[in-house]
Amino acid sequence: MARIALDAMGGDLAPTATIAGALLALQELAPEHGIQLVGRPDVIRAELDAQLAEASAAVREQAARLTIVEAADVIEMTDKPSVAIRGKPNSSMAVGLRLQVEGHSDAFVSAGNTGAQMAASAFILRLHEGLTRPAIGTLIPSARIPVVMLDAGANVDCSAAELVQFARLGAVYAEDVLGRPNPAVALLSVGEEPEKGNAAVKEAHKTLAASPGLNFIGNVEGRDVPMGACDRGAVDVVVCDGFVGNVLLKFYESVPKLIFGLLAKSGVSKEQLTGALKGLDYAAHGGAPLLGVKGVSIICHGKSSPEAIKNGILVGLRAVQSRMSDHIGQRLATSAEGASA
């Protein structure tokens, strides 16, 4: 039985999209799981009633697995991250994360202010031992199956040691949430050879190549990311700093738009295109876990649709069921022992 807390107030399309997403998720979640809608009760109640009035009897019945948790404040998209910690201690984010610490919830999902969610998650849930920062692990659609890329924007200046931490975090994520045993972890660089890369990447490569308990397959290049594979085989996890990850992810976001524009001129029908490009829509792959915190905090895109919110909730559930956070703690402890032995 898992209880997933959803930031009902978070995101550009909240609370309409968040509540619609929760209702969609209930249709896919096994009946023992429930969703906690965190936010202003009056706002949530009104929106929920409006949506349920038009819903089927089955959906109205599933809604019994929703609970409303009061949070008086809302973090705005323009608020500074520190506001989430000090300025608004009763925001839906802070309240939703505290539920987990107090043992009343198992995961937190939000499409709100990403910087604030990161700060609040690290402050309230705390980081696992051995980490200096949390990282955002995002799924990137590829020609094969989606690839985990991290960090996707939390950390713009990264040391080699942090890249190594990301590799460990990404491996657990891929194994636990995506169900890929012994995932292939690669370092994003400008060439396959170990001596290619910037200073941090070259140093991280050395450490990773000597790391036990990690299926490190070496460097991959930008071209390998959308393929989900390199010359040496499949790639499950791509490690990079948050600057590169953010640029790449946002670049990827606009590629379908570009392709649409190009193909529209060629007489290809819109239906054919939409179907074909659906796999490129990374929002469809759900939220991105904030990796490294002691608990589950799922970051969704600010413009998340109900479908994307639903997927975020499902990712949260998989993280809970696989005990991802515990495994991260264990792996970090093991690697610290290996290093000191």
Added chain:
Amino acid sequence: MARIALDAMGGDLAPTATIAGALLALQELAPEHGIQLVGRPDVIRAELDAQLAEASAAVREQAARLTIVEAADVIEMTDKPSVAIRGKPNSSMAVGLRLQVEGHSDAFVSAGNTGAQMAASAFILRLHEGLTRPAIGTLIPSARIPVVMLDAGANVDCSAAELVQFARLGAVYAEDVLGRPNPAVALLSVGEEPEKGNAAVKEAHKTLAASPGLNFIGNVEGRDVPMGACDRGAVDVVVCDGFVGNVLLKFYESVPKLIFGLLAKSGVSKEQLTGALKGLDYAAHGGAPLLGVKGVSIICHGKSSPEAIKNGILVGLRAVQSRMSDHIGQRLATSAEGASA
């Protein structure tokens, strides 16, 4: 009248593709321009004869504007950059570049070892005053018109001062070779706000915002690159370090392959696709000038087709005709005066 030296021996498909590219270029170059094929005369002669034997009378006539310049050595794709300077002083690269210094040629084009071409260009042609490094300026296809991105891989670790240099180099390139007056120059970052970015980007932003004589429009994000525009309007030049540039460029390279795979399943015909995606083929946009050297050195992709080689030659000619290298020197001198005034 311009004389373009082509590294006949450079690239994975040389000399077949290089010589075929030269013949294609002659069909588009005004009759006063000539091409110098630099390399092993016997190899060049044999390949040229074979291609001319199957060519039309018009092409055979145009071939009179080809000259062969002897170079005994060849830089292999696996050679270290230093080989180009010290190990093989009579390579087709070194000879082709020296032609320019000695006043016998106006531009050099190669699809050979990029690292070697950079090193040899900087060593033989020298850098303009005020620069610490040259940069590779690449055209990225966009939904609008191609965008200049630099650095595209020459410099993996960049200081803020170097990013500022790239902005100046890119502006001259866009103006001279692409014919865009007062080009809009943007800094690639993780957010539009000046305070977003890694340490080097944030510092570069401050300097660029205070730089006269540069149409600096602020930060752009990854999503703006394939659009060729941001919320504030068109973007002509995107500045980033060579690590980010290389990753992005290679990522872009494989997107058409990904799209092909996705669309093939949807029943879209191969012909429709090929036509539509042609605009995404960045090789079609020709070679990338190595910016900052005193002269013209055009870097082509190692797997350049004859069409790509031809385009590289045409880019070289535009750089010569617009006097791009002189303008770079003048602009750098002006900005140094401005800074010391």
